[in-house]
Amino acid sequence: RWRGAAYSNVMNFMEAYPQARQISLIRNYRSAQVILDCAYRLIQNNNPERFEVKAGINKRLTGLQGGGAAPQHLHFDTHSSEADGVARMIKEKVQSGDYRYRDFAILVRSNSDAQSFLQALNMQAIPWQFSGNQGLYSRQEVKLCISFLRVAANIADSMNLYYLASSEVYRLDPASLSLCAHYARRRNISLYEVLTRLVALEDLAGLPDAFKDKAAAFVSDLEKFLARAPRESTGRLLYGFLTDTGYLKGLTSVQSIENETKIQNLAKFFGLVQEFSLVTKEDRVATFVNYLDLLIDAGDDPPTAEADLDTDAVNVLTIHKAKGLEFRVVFMVSLVQGRFPWPRRRQPIELPDELIREVLPAGDSHIQEERRLFYVGMTRAKEELYLTSAADYGGSRLKKVSQFVSEAMGKPCEEASKQKASALEAISRFAPPQESAAPAAGSVASGRQIHLSYYQIDDYLTCPLKYKYVNILRVPIMEHHTVIYGRAMHDAVTKYFLFKKSGKKVELGDILEAFRQSFDPQGFLDIKHQEERSRKGQEALARFFAAEEKSKTTPVFIEKDFSFTWEGVRITGRFDRVDQGPEGTLIMDFKTSEIKTQKDADKRVKESLQLDLYALAYQSIFRVLPDKVALYFLESGIIGTRQVSDDDLGKIKDNIRMAAEGIREQRFAATPAYMACTYCAYSQICPSSAGRE
Ligand code: SF4
Structure with missing residues (x-):
């Protein structure tokens, strides 16, 4: 089994579905050929319990990445010299200028194997982040x-x-x-x-x-x-x-x-x-x-937050956590019998083989599963793979190098040539543990597309630290009452238009009910404030309903998601409403902010970068600019409208470019400003806040 999935499902697939067409995916875009060959050599030891053998197909991978170095086995005298050796190699490679810390991964079989390596990284002042199996x-x-x-x-x-x-x-x-x-x-x-x-x-x-x-x-x-x-x-x-x-x-x-x-x-x-x-x-x-x-x-223990691979720090991970990830250089460590393969654990209640529905593989299924896990670890490496082990992990007996190492290398391991730690390293290991060194400023790995919405662009340009709090760290915040109110109004209006668009009759009561259902009574200043907002919202919806019932226009899109790519940035968002009538296409966004005069509404529309972005999105998707964009202020029923010029598009493109560049470069320094900080949800916890206390 692989994390609860039955391995026999794959093995017996063709028997269950004989008509299925087989396509072998053998092109590999990640690892160098020398690494793939080594991993292939290892996994052959699971024969004949492999799909390749059973199905009589060729699953030998062809690496499309050129270069790469032949995998190496490094054997040390003690566990601590193994950890020191790995840390030293990482340090030297980074000092050579060809690598960043985030290019490295140290893969451990279990959480407990990681501690010595974290300590050794600390000794070399190397930043690290650890993702273990801890829930x-x-x-x-x-x-x-x-x-x-x-x-x-x-x-x-x-x-x-x-x-x-x-x-x-x-x-x-x-x-x-x-x-x-x-x-x-x-x-x-x-x-x-x-x-x-x-x-x-x-x-x-x-x-x-x-x-x-x-x-x-x-x-x-x-x-x-x-x-x-x-x-x-x-x-x-x-x-x-x-x-x-x-x-x-x-x-x-x-x-x-x-x-x-x-x-x-x-x-x-x-x-x-x-x-x-x-x-x-x-x-x-x-x-x-x-x-x-x-x-x-019931056994629930959700996984912890995933490590941010753009942080410039060495990634120390369990192999299970590394699944799906890739790194330029991988160290698989503590490769000795009893640690990898991990000893077989008896199930609390052993199920007799006769009661197991799936077809069990012949041979030692536990070792086969551990070998598959080892294969997963090896194939995380893109360019270099180091398999490391030590003779002494404490305890009375010396350890034997993992059988998987010799299987992968295709030759017996040379245990005689042990590497030793320097005397200074051996003494320094007793220094008290420190926290990981701070990561150096880095950049998003080149070639990786970044995804942005209007709100993310706006957050970044308002204050890069705010962007980081919202989108990277996801610092918890309590929703402000204006957000709760805005969402309830939005839900009610959307319900109205969806009914109208589908030709169904809609009553005022339906939209008031939608408002009440979305109106979460949290976050208001007090009960009076909450009741006041609820009453005002319902009054505004009644006005909206009366006005819309007289209108002949039916929107073509309501709450329509969009996404497009511009200069390597995937931009996503949602049109609240799009109309197409005799006067052309109109993109409209609903707002619940208090705007009482047409003059104020026109000013807001004129300054709205959000509408420019929506116009750009519409143009990218439908190859034509919308004729007009508008903000509909639901409280007063006032609508501000304008056209979008090339200058407007140029402005929003500059903004996208600026935000994307900063995010790629991981520039998240705060840019405190009185107004921005006063209205920032993080002002209470932000050390740079310039807002009101
Ligand atoms: S409080 Fe000010 S400085 Fe801090 S994140 Fe918010 S906007 Fe930036």
Whole structure:
């Protein structure tokens, strides 16, 4: 099986579908021929349990990439000298000027193999990023969120309270905290109770005053969140915790791969919280915690955020995580028997062969599967492949080089010629572990197309750091009430036009219902503000309905997605509405911002780069410019219209070019400006903000 898929499905495909036509895909665009040959030699050892043999076809790959170096096996005396040797080679290659750090991958069979290599990279001050098999829930930053939510749902949950109190957010002294936890256990009360009564407890009177002060601040913080929990959605409460405690700001203030990874994992966890809010009627922390427990009990543990391959850092990955990726130089490490192939693990409940429906391969299926995994690792390399091993990984016995190494190299391994670490390296290994060095500024790998929408271009040109927060790190934010209101209005108007376009009769009640369904009552200043916006929205929709019912125009497109490529940039977006009438083609975008006069509407239309981009999109797709573009301000019913000139198109092209260049070059320095920062959703956590406090 390959990650749960039955291998026999492929093997028996032709028997099940004898009419199927076979096409062998043997051209390989990634790896040099010498690497493909080596991998092919290895996989032959799975014969006859291979599709090539069973089907009698030729699956020998032909590499279309020229060049490349013959794969090498490097054998070291100890695991640490292996790690140091790999780090040193990477350093030397980068210093030669022909490589960047991101050209390298160190592939490990399991998470535990990575540690020595990360440490060796640290010693050489080489930036790295690690993608292991660890799931999202095991990440420290996500555990912090889960602990907070569990405590908010049940303050008597002493275990999670302990974790939260000792976390990097509150940093209560672990020794004193343990005494409190012990006291609580002995008296069968919760840790929370102990912390709230700390000053009055004689048995704990000897605890340092500094600890007592911190504990009091912690309790007061918690009480604030507990008071909010019954009123707020899970996402909002969690977001409040991350921002009010300064945790998110701490992550954005210090630029490091580690911090960026944490932010991305938090964003993934927020995605989960959001999914929950979409399927539940009661989005409160207690129900979310029940839901999360069910997910975890069912074995759910989503993958962590993917490493950003454009970051100029060495990628340390498990082979499973490397599937589908490619690197100029690959080191497959710790290649000894017992580590790769990984020892066979017995299933918790062994299924008798007679009960397995699929046809089991002959021979040792575990070794065959490990060999296929080894093959996957080898074929991640484009130009150079190094297979490394060591004799001593600790323990009483020396290790044997993996059988896969000699199978791939086509000759027995030369274990006698071991490489050794220098004495200095051997001593330096005991230095305390550091975080990865900061990545050097890099650029998007050449030849890779970038994808942009109008909003991404606008974000980048407003402030490159904002673009990075939104699109790369995906720093979680709570939706602003204007966004919620705008979406509800948009959904209602779209529903109206879709009905109209399909010839169905639509009533005002239908669109008001669509508005109410999309109107999420979160994020408004207070209940009065929320009711006011809801009322205003419904009044505006009633006016819109009356005006549109009199109109003879039926749009040709509503919510029409578009995409086109311009100078290597894939631009995507959506036309809200396109009309075609006697006066030609009109592209219209709906807006919910407050515009009260025709003069203001005309000014907004004149300045709208978004409309220029839509005109460019229309021209690229339909080979003709639209006759007019317009903004329809739904609140007032005012429509501003204009034509698009060549100058306008030139302006938007310059903007696309500028944004694309900056993004390709990975230039994300902040460009703070008072207005931009005041309206930026990240102003609270951004270290460069120039907005209002
Ligand atoms: S707050 Fe200002 S400087 Fe920071 S990301 Fe937003 S716009 Fe840029």
